[in-house]
Amino acid sequence: DAKTTQPTSMDCAEGRAANLPCNHSTISGNEYVYWYRQIHSQGPQYIIHGLKNNETNEMASLIITEDRKSSTLILPHATLRDTAVYYCIVRPRDNTGNQFYFGTGTSLTVIP
Amino acid sequence: ETGVTQSPTHLIKTRGQQVTLRCSSQSGHNTVSWYQQALGQGPQFIFQYYREEENGRGNFPPRFSGLQFPNYSSELNVNALELDDSALYLCASRLSGLNTDTQYFGPGTRLTVL
Numbered sequence: 001d002a003k004t005t006q007p008t009s010m011d012c013a014e015g016r017a018a019n020l021p022c023n024h025s026t027i028s029g030n031e032y033v034y035w036y037r038q039i040h041s042q043g044p045q046y047i048i049h050g051l052k053n054n055e056t057n058e059m060a061s062l063i064i065t066e067d068r069k070s071s072t073l074i075l076p077h078a079t080l081r082d083t084a085v086y087y088c089i090v091r092p093r094d095n096t097g098n099q100f101y102f103g104t105g106t107s108l109t110v111i112p
Numbered sequence: 113e114t115g116v117t118q119s120p121t122h123l124i125k126t127r128g129q130q131v132t133l134r135c136s137s138q139s140g141h142n143t144v145s146w147y148q149q150a151l152g153q154g155p156q157f158i159f160q161y162y163r164e165e166e167n168g169r170g171n172f173p174p175r176f177s178g179l180q181f182p183n184y185s186s187e188l189n190v191n192a193l194e195l196d197d198s199a200l201y202l203c204a205s206r207l208s209g210l211n212t213d214t215q216y217f218g219p220g221t222r223l224t225v226l
Contacts, residue, residue, distance in 0.1 A: 034214075043114070043202050043217035044155065087154060099145060099168060100204075100215060102154030 003027070004088045009107040012082075018075040020106050022088030025069045030092045033064060034100065035073045037084040044087065044102075047073065078110045115139060116205050116218035124224045125193050133188045133221045135203035142207060144186045145215065146178060149200040161186060190223075198225045 005023040012018040024033065032051050036044040048055055048062045050071075055062045061074040075082055087105040115138035125131050137144050143162045147155035157170035161180035175191040184205070190197055200222050204215040 036217075041200065041220075041222075043116070043204075043219045045114075046214050046216065049214065085154075099157035099160060099170060100155075101157070102147075104154050 003090050003101060004103055006086075006088055006103065006106045008104070009109070011109050011111055012075075012078045014080060014110050014112050015077055018078040018082065018108060018110070020073040020075075020086050020088075020108065021070065022073070023070045024088070024090045027068050027090050028092070031090045032092070033062065033068075033071050034089040034091065035060070035062065036087045036089065036100075036102075037082075038087070038105070039081075039084045047086075078108075080110050080112065082108065083110045084108060114216040114218065116203065116216050118201075118203055118218040118221050120221060121219070122222045122224075124226065126226050127193055127195060129193050129225075130189065130191045131193060131223060133190075133201050133203075133223070135186045135188070135205075135218055137184045137186065137203075137205035138216050140207060141205035141216075142184055143205065144180055144184065145204045145206075146186075146188045147202040147204065148172070148197075149202060149220070150196075151199070155202055158188070193225045195225050198223060 034049040035047040064071045085105040117136045145160040146158040149155040160168040180186040200220045204217045
């Protein structure tokens with residue numbers, strides 16, 4: 001079962017920041033927060049992940065609250081190509097068979 | 113591009129038949145996972161292989177089976193196909209043991225069971 005809660009859908013104006021929230025109130029100390037996105041009928045694409053510190057890469061920023069019970073993915077300047085389903089996933093980092101539980105994600109629509 | 117490829121892209125089978133889907137992992141990756149994604153749903157974990165051994169399985173019946181080869185390519189086999197097996201099948205590879213074990217997904221195989 002997915003251990004995260006995300007809004008079903010969101011809209012964002014092109015050029016504005018898209019802020020996608022995720023609740024993971026039962027996260028354990030050894031679990032990372034991962035974000036993936038999936039553009040229609042393609043394979044999921046890795047965006048970013050973090051443990052407790054805020055992270056930034058060329059695609060996005062990840063803000064994790066101090067208690068780690070929620071996080072926000074920020075796309076700083078959304079474009080039409082960012083329209084996709086965004087998945088927030090928590091999982092421990094180890095070598096065993098711990099899978100990624102995807103849930104149903106947030107469908108982000110970037111509006112011209 | 114993730115370096116993960118899958119074949120075929122699309123496939124149509126009839127109920128009761130058997131199917132084999134193939135995945136070529138990103139170079140150097142020793143772990144492969146398979147997922148089933150029904151229309152409108154998130155991917156559901158089927159199983160994972162690490163160094164040619166299954167080391168994790170989701171809630172799927174035994175008619176879903178797999179293989180991982182020494183070159184880390186892999187197969188997903190589904191026997192006695194049912195209508196509900198119609199879905200996008202995704203494989204994902206990663207290199208276990210590093211500080212980050214991000215999974216990289218292939219484009220998927222769209223299976224239709226009639």
